[in-house]
Each structure stands twice: as structure tokens, then as C-alpha cells.
Amino acid sequence: MQKLDKSYRKSIHRIVHNYIPDNVIKKRNKEKSWDYGYHPIEDMVVISKDGTIGQVIEINDLLIALPSQYINIRNELVKAQNQKWERYEVPTDLKDFDTLYNEDSASYEQALEDIYNIHEDFIINDYKRISDGDWIYIDGEAVYIPGGYYFFLQHYLLVSEKYPDYREPQRDYFIWLEACYADNRCLGSLFLKSRRFSFSTSAGSELLRDAIITVNGFYPIVSKKDDDASTLFSQHIVRPLIKLPKHLQPKRSGEANPKKELYFGTVQRKMTVNNKGVNSDTGLNTKIKPYATTVDAYDGTQVTKSINDEIGKMKGNLDINEYWDQAHKMCHIIGSRVVGKAICGSTANPPNKGGKNYEIFYNNSKLSTRDKTGKTLTGLYAIFIAADYSLMGFFDEYGYVIYHDPKEPIKNELGEIVAIGSKTYLDAQENSCGDDIQKLNSQKRNNPRVDTDAFLDEDASSMYGTPGVIDRIHVIRDFKKTEAYKEQYFNFNLVWRNGIKDTEVDIVRCDEGRFTACWLPPVSERNKFKLVNGRKEPVNSHYGSWSCDPYQVSKVVFGKGSKQALGLLTKEGNEGVPDNTLAVYYNYRPESVDTAEEDVIKAIVFFSIPILVEINKDSLVKKLYDRGYRGYSLENPLKKRSELSDTEKKYGGIHAVEKNIKEMETFLETYLVNNLTIDIDEKDLKIGILEVLESLTTYSTDTRKKHDIVAMLQMAVIANSKLNKKKEIPKQTHYEDIYGYFKVG
Numbered sequence: 126m127q128k129l130d131k132s133y134r135k136s137i138h139r140i141v142h143n144y145i146p147d148n149v150i151k152k153r154n155k156e157k158s159w160d161y162g163y164h165p166i167e168d169m170v171v172i173s174k175d176g177t178i179g180q181v182i183e184i185n186d187l188l189i190a191l192p193s194q195y196i197n198i199r200n201e202l203v204k205a206q207n208q209k210w211e212r213y214e215v216p217t218d219l220k221d222f223d224t225l226y227n228e229d230s231a232s233y234e235q236a237l238e239d240i241y242n243i244h245e246d247f248i249i250n251d252y253k254r255i256s257d258g259d260w261i262y263i264d265g266e267a268v269y270i271p272g273g274y275y276f277f278l279q280h281y282l283l284v285s286e287k288y289p290d291y292r293e294p295q296r297d298y299f300i301w302l303e304a305c306y307a308d309n310r311c312l313g314s315l316f317l318k319s320r321r322f323s324f325s326t327s328a329g330s331e332l333l334r335d336a337i338i339t340v341n342g343f344y345p346i347v348s349k350k351d352d353d354a355s356t357l358f359s360q361h362i363v364r365p366l367i368k369l370p371k372h373l374q375p376k377r378s379g380e381a382n383p384k385k386e387l388y389f390g391t392v393q394r395k396m397t398v399n400n401k402g403v404n405s406d407t408g409l410n411t412k413i414k415p416y417a418t419t420v421d422a423y424d425g426t427q428v429t430k431s432i433n434d435e436i437g438k439m440k441g442n443l444d445i446n447e448y449w450d451q452a453h454k455m456c457h458i459i460g461s462r463v464v465g466k467a468i469c470g471s472t473a474n475p476p477n478k479g480g481k482n483y484e485i486f487y488n489n490s491k492l493s494t495r496d497k498t499g500k501t502l503t504g505l506y507a508i509f510i511a512a513d514y515s516l517m518g519f520f521d522e523y524g525y526v527i528y529h530d531p532k533e534p535i536k537n538e539l540g541e542i543v544a545i546g547s548k549t550y551l552d553a554q555e556n557s558c559g560d561d562i563q564k565l566n567s568q569k570r571n572n573p574r575v576d577t578d579a580f581l582d583e584d585a586s587s588m589y590g591t592p593g594v595i596d597r598i599h600v601i602r603d604f605k606k607t608e609a610y611k612e613q614y615f616n617f618n619l620v621w622r623n624g625i626k627d628t629e630v631d632i633v634r635c636d637e638g639r640f641t642a643c644w645l646p647p648v649s650e651r652n653k654f655k656l657v658n659g660r661k662e663p664v665n666s667h668y669g670s671w672s673c674d675p676y677q678v679s680k681v682v683f684g685k686g687s688k689q690a691l692g693l694l695t696k697e698g699n700e701g702v703p704d705n706t707l708a709v710y711y712n713y714r715p716e717s718v719d720t721a722e723e724d725v726i727k728a729i730v731f732f733s734i735p736i737l738v739e740i741n742k743d744s745l746v747k748k749l750y751d752r753g754y755r756g757y758s759l760e761n762p763l764k765k766r767s768e769l770s771d772t773e774k775k776y777g778g779i780h781a782v783e784k785n786i787k788e789m790e791t792f793l794e795t796y797l798v799n800n801l802t803i804d805i806d807e808k809d810l811k812i813g814i815l816e817v818l819e820s821l822t823t824y825s826t827d828t829r830k831k832h833d834i835v836a837m838l839q840m841a842v843i844a845n846s847k848l849n850k851k852k853e854i855p856k857q858t859h860y861e862d863i864y865g866y867f868k869v870g
Contacts, residue, residue, distance in 0.1 A: 129206075131264075133535070133546055134521075135528035137184060137297040137514060144169070144181040144188070154178065154193055163308045163499075164190075170304040172271065174257045180269075184297055185508045186492045189304045191269050198260045198267055205265035209523055210291035212279050213251070215370050216244050222371035241372065248372045254279075255334060263291070264523040274299035276334040277327065282368040284360055290538065291524035294514040295327070302331060305506050306466050312457045312504035313467030315436070315490045319573055321515045324470035328432045329361025331468055332413065335430050336389065337366075337375055342411035342429040347422050349435035349471075354415035355384070357434055362413055363387065375409050386414040418443070424452040428465035431457070437471035437483030444479070445486045454504060461498075469505060473570075475582045476823055484580045509579075512551060512572035519547035562590045566822075569595075575602045577819050588794050589821040589835070593801035598818050600805050605815060614643050614813055619727040626723075627752060630731035639715075639724060641814060644695065644708040646732055653733045654756075662756035663733040668702055669695035670759065670844035671729055671736035674833040675745040676718045689713065689721040690833040692817075693734060694841035705800045707812045707841075712834055722748050729757045737762070737844040739836060740778030750776050762843050763788055779840060786829065789839035796842045797821070 145167060153159055157176025164171060171178055173192035180191045200208045218225070218240045226236050241248065258271045270278070274296050278289050289295075298316070305314045318324050332344050346362070348354040363383060366374065375389040389409035411429075416422040418440040423431070433453070437445055457465040474480040488494070490507035501507075513519075519527045520538040527537060527546045534544040551572055558565035567583035577598060581590075604610045616638030622629045629652040632645070645651075646665055654661045674690045691711040697704035711728070715721050722745050729736050737759040738746050749758050758777030760769060763785055779785060800811045812818055820834040829836060 130532045133527050133529045133531040134525045137294050138182040141181045141183050161307050170308045172303045172307050184301050187304055194267050195260045198262055200262035208262045208264055219244055219370040219372055271299045271303045273331050273334055277330040280369055281330040282365050293525050301508055309463055310499035311506050312463055315505040315507045316470035317487055317509040317576055317579055318470050318472045319512045319515055325357050325361055325434055328468045332430055332432055333362055333366055336411050336413055337373055339411055340409055344413040344430055345423040346415045346432045347418055349438040350440055351417045358415040388412050421452050426456055428456045431467045433467055433469040435471045436469045437473050444482045446482055473579045480580050509576040511574045513547040516547045575599055582823055589824050591797055592803050594818055594821050596803050601815050604807055614641055616641050619731055630727045639713040640709055640711050642709040644703055651731055660756040661753055663735050665733040666735050668699055668734055669693055670841055671734055672837050672840035672844055673725055673738045674836040675742050676721050690837035691725055692837050692841055694845055696845050710814045735759050737840045738778040739781050741781050746776040746778045759844055789843055792842045793839045
């Protein structure tokens with residue numbers, strides 16, 4: 126039999142082979158000693174609840190150990206081509222009990238007891254699958270279905286009055302959620318949504334699944350507007366609850382179709398799942414309730430699980446960072462112990478309408494921000510799933526993504542024949558936007574393929590969001606994870622030799638260094654200077670120019686809002702030096718302005734390369750002057766010397782005034798078009814720093830004050846351009862590397 130083509134498929138998860146030795150797995154599986162939760166020695170999260178593990182997978186950099194396979198797996202005896210997800214048949218007595226029996230009749234309770242006894246095996250197994258998950262063969266492969274996804278597929282009736290179809294990316298998301306629950310370092314999941322992943326539906330299913338088997342639970346729901354929370358409650362909690370089979374419906378107090386809260390307050394029978402059994406007279410005592418979208422919505426209440434829908438689009442442009450940190454985060458922890466989990470998800474507003482705050486919140490939830498305790502800055506774990514994995518019409522009949530172009534046309538989930546994959550389709554959609562940046566940004570925001578797409582401003586007229594810039598962002602997102610990138614780009618700090626300022630500078634390479642670079646001058650050309658007309662000047666101006674958008678003049682400790690952007694842009698035509706490249710980049714927030722300015726001085730001394738500084742904030746140029754580095758400070762190349770003010774002549778630098786800004790914007794635009802083409806060479810990126818490229822895509826003249834990175838790059842380009850029209854006065858050079866003459870010894 127000819128093997129069917131499956132090369133078009135691509136998964137969110139990655140199988141990690143041989144992560145745990147087989148003999149260790151077998152030994153501990155026999156002992157059933159793989160406890161549910163995070164295992165620090167193995168640095169992985171076990172989501173198995175039976176003490177065993179099997180396959181280890183990675184989703185979004187989180188290692189997750191799945192349960193070991195069952196001996197008998199559903200669909201095992203079915204031919205592979207016919208192995209698809211199917212719901213278990215629910216006994217009619219359970220499915221239609223309230224239709225068959227009148228609750229007010231004297232025989233109702235006895236009938237309920239009898240039905241539970243008749244279908245006891247089904248009920249017990251159903252609860253076990255809801256808690257622990259299930260296994261099934263799909264297209265020849267044994268697939269683990271986590272408990273949350275089992276409940277969703279088996280019991281959660283959609284608004285369309287249909288049950289969900291199996292989709293592998295959605296299964297992976299439910300595995301991710303289970304890992305977030307299991308990990309005691311994690312407060313929950315933050316899903317950066319695309320518009321087709323049905324977050325509200327999956328979140329509603331998860332909340333409902335947990336609430337019907339939990340004693341003394343509290344489940345708040347918030348969304349971007351009060352009405353949205355109420356709609357989520359009624360459409361995605363109450364309505365599917367009413368449609369559940371009888372054994373999954375706890376008796377409840379209040380209205381038959383509640384609008385404000387669900388309260389499970391009476392006995393639920395035959396529930397013996399792990400430690401969540403309920404056979405007492407008090408019942409579940411569990412509540413699900415929608416809340417108004419305010420900072421103190423459910424403040425002071427200990428949460429079991431919460432839904433925070435559209436958390437990045439809070440009412441009244443409420444800052445999500447404030448919303449989370451001030452109150453809601455505290456509802457999920459007691460001391461250092463995590464006691465509740467948050468299910469969060471949101472698309473992003475444009476940057477100037479709260480989107481930037483959400484981007485900060487999302488970035489602070491990435492696993493890369495985890496501290497020594499293992500917690501991220503927000504406590505949440507961020508996940509992004511590209512639009513390529515959620516497009517209708519690009520799943521095969523088994524539920525796998527048609528990502529790559531199939532070798533032969535195949536049938537999709539709609540029964541249609543398709544010849545291309547989701548990647549090719551979205552590539553074509555983006556290419557059709559041509560040079561229309563607004564249209565391209567809109568396409569990318571609606572169908573984000575990397576997480577930065579979700580935060581683009583579709584209404585912005587960014588002159589710098591060129592195809593070359595956008596394509597580099599896509600390339601570098603993956604390339605920066607490789608060893609090749611890490612060999613090309615490295616980090617370092619600079620220190621004064623022997624701690625003595627204004628002498629020579631040493632470089633200290635370290636992963637956490639404040640400078641990022643892809644080039645350094647030869648050792649013989651570092652720390653050199655010359656005396657020209659009695660002042661120090663650098664000797665390596667032929668290599669390029671530094672530029673700096675500095676801090677404010679205040680020398681007090683400063684807070685979150687400001688960074689100092691410093692960069693070195695090379696010139697072309699120097700052997701061994703990458704042409705027209707941002708070779709060194711610094712965008713850091715030290716403890717004080719003095720520290721930041723000292724880093725600038727050390728950089729220009731070590732590299733012996735001049736610098737153009739924006740002097741609207743003049744503290745840095747004054748310090749350069751006072752310390753004897755006026756010869757390193759370039760003058761405004763957009764003016765003749767006769768046009769310079771007395772201040773500009775004394776200190777150098779350039780004012781950020783309207784005329785200068787317009788010219789700088791134009792020169793940077795030309796630089797980007799000429800150097801950042803769509804033909805990308807990973808060994809010659811020109812700008813290989815993701816943060817710089819992302820800042821370019823959101824820049825506009827109106828937002829320049831918030832784009833210190835772009836301002837720095839604009840100044841670097843004009844500093845390297847041959848624009849200076851001043852008449853040069855012949856200068857007499859006395860010495861080169863004069864510092865060496867004064868060395869002792």
C-alpha cells in the first residue's frame with residue numbers, strides 16, 4: 126500500500142526524544158512516582174495524574190511530560206484511514222433525563238438514583254476521562270487527549286448547536302493549559318489571540334469543566350466590557366451547562382437560566398474523581414459569576430480559576446499592567462503559594478489605544494523573563510499561536526493543519542479539495558498588499574504569524590515599515606534562537622582599566638552585557654586618540670559613527686519610562702568591517718543617568734569613533750565637554766558651521782527640531798530602502814537586532830518622542846552621510862596615540 130503524504134502537516138508542539146532515559150522512565154512508571162506538577166531536576170512539567178509518563182513534548186519553550194499510553198486505546202482495531210475523533214455514545218437516560226422525568230414528581234429522585242446505578246460504569250469512566258484525559262488512534266497515531274479537551278469535544282455544545290471537531294493545534298493549547306495548572310510557579314496562561322481561535326469558547330469550557338467537579342470553588346469572569354462578561358457567562362457557561370448530560374449537572378440554586386451568577390449548592394451524586402468527590406449534604410458550594418471590568422472587580426477574593434477575556438482591551442483604556450498587579454494577581458496567590466489559576470486571552474488594540482501596555486504585559490509574561498523562583502514578571506505564561514494554525518479550510522479530514530503545500534491536492538475539513546497550505550495562502554495575502562503599509566499592517570494584525578504582528582498599528586503611516594524591515598523581523602524571530610545568530614551577535618560591558626576614569630577601557634564579554642554587537646575594531650585600534658589643535662579626537666571615524674538619544678538631565682534614579690538609545694552604524698568600504706551595519710547597540714536602563722552617560726564615554730573611547738548626540742537633552746554633551754571629549758562630539762551635519770548656534774559650536778550635537786527631524790527621517794528611509802532589501806542574508810543582516818526593527822514598524826513623526834531607538838538610528842545615518850558643508854580649516858596634528866607616550870614603566 127502506498128504511504129499517504131503527511132509532509133504538509135506542521136504542529137505547534139515538538140517531540141523531545143530521549144529527554145529522560147528509558148530505564149528511568151520505566152523504573153519510575155512502575156513505582157508510579159511521577160507526581161503531577163513541576164519537576165525541577167528534570168526541568169519539566171508532568172501533566173499525568175496516574176504517576177506515569179510517556180512522551181515529552183515542548184510547547185512554547187515549556188517541556189511537558191504526557192501520561193504513558195494506555196494498553197487498550199480506542200480506534201486501535203479500526204483501519205488507519207478511518208481513525209478519526211468520535212464522541213462516546215451518551216446513554217439516552219442521561220442525555221434526556223429531564224425530558225423523560227418530571228422533577229416535581231414523587232418518583233424523580235428514585236428514577237435519578239436508578240439511572241445512576243444502571244450507568245455507573247459509564248459515569249465513572251466519563252469523570253475519569255474529564256479529569257485525566259483519554260487516548261485515541263487518529264490516522265495511525267496514538268493521540269493523547271487531555272481532560273479539558275476531552276470535555277470540550279465530548280460534552281461542550283457550541284452556540285451552533287454542534288459539538289466541536291478535533292483540531293490538533295487546539296489539543297496542544299489544552300495541553301498547555303493543563304501544564305499551566307500543574308506548574309506551581311505559574312499563575313495561569315496568557316494567550317495572545319488571533320481572531321479565529323475561539324478563546325471565549327475554550328475558556329468557558331475549561332471553567333465549566335472544573336466548576337462541576339470542585340468543592341468550594343470561585344470562578345470569576347471579566348472581559349473588556351461589562352456586557353461582554355455577561356455574554357460570555359450566558360453563552361459559554363450557562364447555555365452549555367444546561368445541555369450537559371444529567372450526571373454532569375450539579376443541582377443548583379437560583380433561576381433556571383441565570384443571568385448574574387451560577388451557584389452549585391446542593392448534592393451532586395456519583396462524583397468520585399480523585400479528591401473532588403461530593404457525597405455530603407452541603408453540596409459543592411461553588412460559584413461562577415461575571416464581574417464589571419474594573420481594577421477591583423473581584424478584589425480580595427481567593428480564586429479557583431478565573432477567565433480574563435480581552436484582558437488587553439480593558440474598559441476606559443485601563444492599563445492591564447495596573448489592573449493585574451494592583452489586585453487581580455493577588456487573588457491567585459497566598460504569600461508565595463499559587464492557589465488559583467487565570468485563563469487570560471486577548472487580541473491587541475492599536476499601540477496608542479492600550480496596545481502598547483498589553484505588549485509590555487505580554488512580553489513580561491514570556492518564559493524568558495522567569496526569575497530565580499521560576500516565575501515570570503507577571504506570574505503568567507504567555508503563549509502565541511500563529512494564524513497559520515487556525516485558518517478555516519486548512520485542516521485535513523483528521524484535524525491536522527495543512528501548513529505546507531501538499532504534494533497532491535487533498536480534501537480539507539470542509540470536504541473541499543485544496544492544493545496549497547496555510548503558509549502559502551497567508552504569504553500571498555501579505556504579498557498582495559504591495560507597498561501599502563497600512564493594508565499590510567491590517568492583514569498582519571488580523572492574521573498574526575509572529576507575536577509582534579498582533580501589536581502593529583493598522584492606522585499608522587509608518588514610513589519605515591518596509592517589506593525589508595518586516596521580512597527581517599520574521600527571519601530574526603527564528604534565527605536568533607540558533608547558534609549561528611549567537612556566534613554572530615554577542616553581549617559585553619565596558620569598564621575603565623583599573624577603575625580609573627578617562628584612561629583606557631577594557632571589554633568584558635558576558636551574556637547579560639548591556640551592549641550587543643556583531644563587530645569590534647582590531648585590538649591595535651582600540652583606545653587610541655590623537656591631539657588636534659590641542660584636543661583629543663578619535664582615530665577611527667572612517668569606520669562609522671556613534672549616535673545617541675540620551676536620558677533626561679536629571680541625575681536622580683529614574684523609573685520605567687526612559688531608556689538611552691546608543692548605536693554604532695558602520696560606513697562602507699572598510700576591509701573586515703560589515704558595510705552600513707548597526708554593529709553595536711545599547712538600549713538599557715541603568716540605575717542612574719550618570720551610569721548611562723559613563724557607558725557612552727567608555728564606548729567612544731574604546732572604539733575611538735565619534736558620536737552625534739541629540740542636545741535637546743544636553744547633559745551628555747556637557748559632560749563630554751567637561752571631561753575633555755569635545756573632539757569626539759560631532760556637530761550638526763545638516764548645517765553649515767556658520768549656521769551653528771554658540772551652544773552647538775561649543776558642545777557639538779544636533780537639536781531635534783522640525784526641520785532637522787524631517788531631513789533625518791528622509792535619510793533613514795533612504796538607508797532602509799537601499800540596505801534592508803527583501804533579499805536577506807543571515808550573515809549580513811545590516812540590522813540584526815529585533816527590538817530595533819520592531820520599533821521601526823511603529824514609528825511616525827507624531828510618536829518620535831517615544832521612539833528613542835529610531836531617533837538614534839536617524840542620527841547615525843546622517844552622521845555617516847557626507848553632508849557637512851562647513852569649510853574645513855587646516856588642522857595641525859601633533860601626535861597619534863599620544864596616550865602611549867605618558868605610560869610609566
